[in-house]
Amino acid sequence: MKDEVKHPNGQRIPNGMLEDNYPRNMWWVAAYSEEVTTKPITRWLLETPLVLYRSEDGTPAALYDRCPHRWAPLSEGHVAGDKIVCPYHGMEFNSGGHCTKAPTQTMMPKTAQIPSYPVREAGAFIWIWMGDPEAIEDGPPDVTYQTDPGWSFLTGYMEVAANWVLIRENVMDLTHIAFLHKNTFKQDDWITAPDTYMEGETVCYEQEFDLAPLSPLFCAGMGLPEDKPIKRVQKGRMPSLAISFSDWNVHDPNPEEGARSDFIMRGCHIVTPSTRGHTHYWWGAAFDVPEISDDVAEKTKTSVVAAFDEDKDLLQKLQANVAADPRGLDFLEVTLGADGAGVKVRQILNKKLKAEGRALS
């Protein structure tokens, strides 16, 4: 079952709502760095229950959240030194998942071991590798700008009751802004498809826009008035299925005296499959402006969340409909020119699944 993914309707590219459609041999985001402490938390990633915690020396760890004795969730336990202690009968485990103590007996149960997962910290996040550790070649994608003092990084989290690919495709085709977000983004000029291309394994798109007022979502962050015509170049990059960026490169042709004329707003979209049909979604909106005030940050966050709630609401309804519909995935799916980046997403996904022995055929 796990090894076979059905491909409805004979379409050329795999549908974005297939179940069990996430590669394992890649870095996914597990949590914000600051969420993971010596107080264990439980989290479902890739349909697997995990406990995330830090040893008392600060080293993060990720284990399968099930004690091998009587299956209690370790996340209900506590950290002691560099061990996590099961809440039920006090068995202790190191970050490799090996049992180091069974309080009721002197003999250690040698076989008592649970899966552990490599984790790395990068940017604002802890990343996890849930596939074959031997397949690790590089670290997580470069997200150093997130902690760069030259940037202001705003971020938020949503749990979305929709397949992760729906979100990934949503953020790789921003021609929906003029329709779905017409009352929030108010950027109504983006209605033609951008150029798309690959840079190595990175999916890219790029598009230049004529003078037009900038979306009010980003004006405050750049210190620009909402009605001023500016030029902009939209550049998107998806270095990994787990994360993509959308850069709003803004050029003000008539800056106020002494003011900057060029800004970047770097959107960031991070998705990780959770339980079936549910996705962790972390968004970022970063300005190459170091000194954004709390007021502007709060106002920008509120506006961005209002817009992303429109995506969440639509995608959740879409997912719920398809899930309740006996017809399910057996439905026509037409691809448009504006889906250029989205199609590349599916091709990469298909290639990675094939490499893991789960071809979509």
Place this chain on the structure above:
Amino acid sequence: MKDEVKHPNGQRIPNGMLEDNYPRNMWWVAAYSEEVTTKPITRWLLETPLVLYRSEDGTPAALYDRCPHRWAPLSEGHVAGDKIVCPYHGMEFNSGGHCTKAPTQTMMPKTAQIPSYPVREAGAFIWIWMGDPEAIEDGPPDVTYQTDPGWSFLTGYMEVAANWVLIRENVMDLTHIAFLHKNTFKQDDWITAPDTYMEGETVCYEQEFDLAPLSPLFCAGMGLPEDKPIKRVQKGRMPSLAISFSDWNVHDPNPEEGARSDFIMRGCHIVTPSTRGHTHYWWGAAFDVPEISDDVAEKTKTSVVAAFDEDKDLLQKLQANVAADPRGLDFLEVTLGADGAGVKVRQILNKKLKAEGRALS
């Protein structure tokens, strides 16, 4: 799977709780006429998600509620002229389900088409045909009395978490009134089975009752005192699995001077399968009295709803029990003489399913 319906226990008539047990080649009620406007609504009918709306010229339309591009629910979009516009990327569709515009490109995606369904307005309702359009021979059943100024038509809607056949059988065997509704209908004389017969494809029952007080549910609507002995003839008709009537033909042998001696209360029971195990239920209570006051209407409605809530509550518990029970439909089902009309319902249902290639064997 769809083409085969299991028939538990070798009983002679199909059980009323079989899944997927609704014919498609017939008119079902989709909505109140007044519910369907230029603001699209979503509704599940026959386990299919639909969007219902009117063009700006008032013509009603029904489409599959899924855009063929990236599957967004069209019901979240809006009507422009005689088109419905997808909320996600602005694709437009006519009432035949054909795409007429894709904003991000000049070439029209010719294959972008979704199922559309014939609709008709009759009485207070919009009716829909979800089967083979070639099989349409007649319009919906005659319900002109609903909008006849000589009648007062009271109506209400309930969503019931039970198979539609359970409701259909409930309203075709009113010997349950003396038991289930003893504190609401208070019509305790109906405890023997009526005569049942067919008029063409219409299931009928008829029964005369001796002098007895009329159910207080209907006294106010007829302007009769609650304790006065009257005669009545109960006549039931089910012209279609979608709708049935129960006429309370009332004769007052001693009318007040100058007052009428004969009245009709026409009960009306409309059911349409929704999602699996859920049914749309529209009820009507009409008096052949044009001048019913708002007070009397409101009081009558409240009493009727109280009684129908007793049916809803019982049928929902019944459905929930069978759904949770591993034994499911594998249970004895005994048919009584009072089930005469109900058995005819099942025979018609079976015949229609057979005609659609889904025999119950």
Place this chain on the structure above:
Amino acid sequence: MKDEVKHPNGQRIPNGMLEDNYPRNMWWVAAYSEEVTTKPITRWLLETPLVLYRSEDGTPAALYDRCPHRWAPLSEGHVAGDKIVCPYHGMEFNSGGHCTKAPTQTMMPKTAQIPSYPVREAGAFIWIWMGDPEAIEDGPPDVTYQTDPGWSFLTGYMEVAANWVLIRENVMDLTHIAFLHKNTFKQDDWITAPDTYMEGETVCYEQEFDLAPLSPLFCAGMGLPEDKPIKRVQKGRMPSLAISFSDWNVHDPNPEEGARSDFIMRGCHIVTPSTRGHTHYWWGAAFDVPEISDDVAEKTKTSVVAAFDEDKDLLQKLQANVAADPRGLDFLEVTLGADGAGVKVRQILNKKLKAEGRALS
């Protein structure tokens, strides 16, 4: 399906979370005696919907909660004499499940019969036999102490969203007290495994403890101060999978003048499978002290419930995790020395299932 229970991972003993893992040929508790009156109640036991009621002469009865006519739940009806009356069309049934009246007709439907189940009253409970009545050899286990005036019997009920075996194993291995209940029981000396043995079909454990303060949960009931070192012998007995006892035999080596030196607190743990994955759990805490005040009883009950809520919370999380995990039961399970009694539980369970033709292999 019913006849085959899968045994994951090739482990030597069957896992405690297997579905459909309850024997039928044994006495299970159905309800508190006082819950069952002439007002019928519905209850799921062994994944079967039942109606429990008493005839007007006080005799308890248990029937399948489905009328054989149109499947209404009899528990919504009422008792008349020694019959239960269906709420829908007034059919009457005796305690053997035979129809004795069908109001709408003179001929009795001879085939209209539903399963009935033998019930017995013992202690504070009504017990039920849901298997083959021919297999009944003895009555329910001896629980006369529950109604013995020499004892004070405190009891409570919880519905637990976990497999009944998880609770059974929990209460047969109390080495979890020092960990899971460290803030409630505060009995931190029980961290080694007790001796376990069989007395006939009864699983037993026994363990002596050195001088130590007694758990504050039981001090009030025995009239002992919380910090006084006492000796105790823990004795456990499981005479049936449905019920087990844990006796806290307490010896105060330095009693106050004229005071008792020896006390028993008899814990009692009763489980009955309900719907799939849900268990009825009745607990008892009895002191061989006749005169416990309402205040002490209330305080003890509150403390005991706080502790048992810790078990309930952990087991429910465990069950929910395994249910949501695609890996399910396919996970390592390591057995420790302290599981001696729990392993005997599984062996007895396996033996009983085998005797009913449902081997775990």
